[in-house]
Amino acid sequence: MLLDSYGRTATDLRVSLTDRCNLRCTYCMPEEGLQWLAKPDLLTDEEIVRLVDIAVRELGVTEVRFTGGEPLLRPGLVGIVAACAALEPRPQLSLTTNGIGLERTAGALRDAGLDRVNVSLDTLDPGVFQRLTRRKRHADVLRGLAAAREAGLRPVKINAVLMPGMNDAEAPDLLAWAMEHEYELRFIEQMPLDAQHGWQRDGMITAGDILASLRTRFTLTEEGEQARGSAPAERWLVDGGPHRVGVIASVTRPFCRACDRTRLTADGQVRTCLFATEESDLRGALRTGASDERIAALWRTAMWGKKAGAGIDDPSFVQPQRPMSAIGG
Ligand SMILES: C[S@@+](CC[C@H](N)C(=O)[O-])C[C@H]1O[C@@H](n2cnc3c(N)ncnc32)[C@H](O)[C@@H]1O
Structure with missing residues (x-):
C-alpha cells in the first residue's frame, strides 16, 4: 500500500506519458521556449508498463490515468493501454x-481496454479557443469528444478552466451544451502551475464565481461529501438531475485531506502532489537493475513523505519548478 504519514492511502496513479503538447494554453504553457525532456530521459513503453504493474500488484493502486503533456502524442499509447489492461489485478484505465x-x-483505445476519458474544452467559441490555446483546433476537439462518446468511453467528462476576460462568462453556455451532448462538465480553478509563473490569486475565477454564474440559469443542488468520496470535484445536480456539474476548487477549497493520488512524471519521477517541490527517482532504479520489491519500497518511502496539503493559499507557498505540462495534469 502507498500510505502517508497523515493516514491517507494512494490508490489513484497519474502517469504522464509526455511533456509535449500540440496546444499552448495560456494558463499552462508559454507560446514558445519551453524546454522539452530529452528523449533518452523519457520512460520507454516497457518501463511505464513495468512501473504500473508494480503499482497495481505491490502497492494497491486500482486506478491509472494517462496524462501529459498530451498523451495522444505518445506513439505507443494504444499498446501501453493494452498492456496495462492485461495486468493482474486489472486497474481502471482512463485518459x-x-x-x-x-x-x-x-x-482503438476502447478495444485496448481504456475505460473512460476526460477531454479538456474551455470554450464553445472557436475564436476564444484560438486565443486561449494559441492554436486553431477547436473543431478537432469537438470531433474527438463525439468520437469518445460514440466509442462508449463513458461518462465522457469535460474539464474546463475559466480565465478572466477570456471565457469567464461562458459557464452557463458550456453547461447547457455539455448536457445536450451527454458530457459531464467539471470546472477546474486555475492553479499556479503555468510555466510563465503568471498566476495571480486576486485575478483567478473562483469556485464561488463559477457557481454564482451557473445559478443565473440553473438550479444547483449539492450532492454532498459522501457522493464525493476522494474525488476532487464537488458535484451538483442540475435542475434536479439527472445531469451533474462538478467544480474542482483546488485553490479555494482544496481536497488534500482526502487525496488518494500518486504521480509519475514522463521521466520516471514519483511526485506525491501536483505542488510537491521534491521528486523521487524511479527511472534510475529501473535502469540500474533494481528489483520490483526495491522499486516498490522506493515508491512507498516517497509517498510516506507526502505533505498534509498543497498550501496554495499559504503565504509561504512556492510554485513548483516544473509546469503542469511537465508534471502531468
Ligand atoms: C495539463 S493537461 C494534460 C492532459 C491534456 N493535454 C489535456 O489537455 O487534458 C490536464 C488538465 O490540466 C488542466 N490545466 C492545465 N494547467 C492548468 C492550471 N494552471 N490550472 C488548472 N488546470 C490546468 C488542463 O486544462 C487540463 O484539463
Missing part, C-alpha cells in the same frame, strides 16, 4: 486529453 486526434483513436 486526460485535449481530444485532438481522438476521432481516429477512440475506438
